[in-house]
Amino acid sequence: MSELVEIDLGNGRKVYRFPKPQVEKARSGLPTPMFIRDEMPETEHPCTGQIMTSKSAFRAVTKAHGCIEVGNDPARFKTPSKPKIDRKEIRASLEKANARLKAYLSGFAMLQPLYDKRPISENQRRGPWM
Structure with a gap:
């Protein structure tokens, strides 16, 4: 066990502490360890x-x-840029898909009265997804 060391804090105060163990940094035994040949x-x-x-x-x-x-190309670490979102193109695509779905479902709505004698309301024809 190590001995206590007296430390002067100034203002006439002195404290006694156990010294912290001094650990030397890891270093190669070579005279110039970071030398690149x-x-x-x-x-x-x-x-x-x-x-x-x-x-x-x-x-x-x-x-x-x-x-x-x-070898160590810095471009490898560059994150690719995100593609720009074209909202008009997305809206046009959704409208086109919606029109196709309506056309597809209108064929089933016309067949409905053959199976069921109840009249079909506009909400039933459009469905809950419209």
Whole structure:
């Protein structure tokens, strides 16, 4: 168990606390852990067929042949824009569907008196969906 440490708060006040354990940040044993090297495993270039071990040379040949690298393309992370809603087109489509439904159901409304002798009101002919 660790010993108490005296902490001066100013104003003549002193408190005693147990010190917090100091944890060192995780770090690689390498002298420069975040260093990115130009070397890569031997790779055949798709445009020329050359075997290359340098990333910068690979990029230069790719660019010289008019190609692009796709690796970490920022366009992959872009969310596609939502299509613009055309309310007039939707309304016209609904009116067209409604007219087709009315025409279809009017054929059944004419057959109704053959099965049932009661007269059909306008509300029954149109149905609850109109």
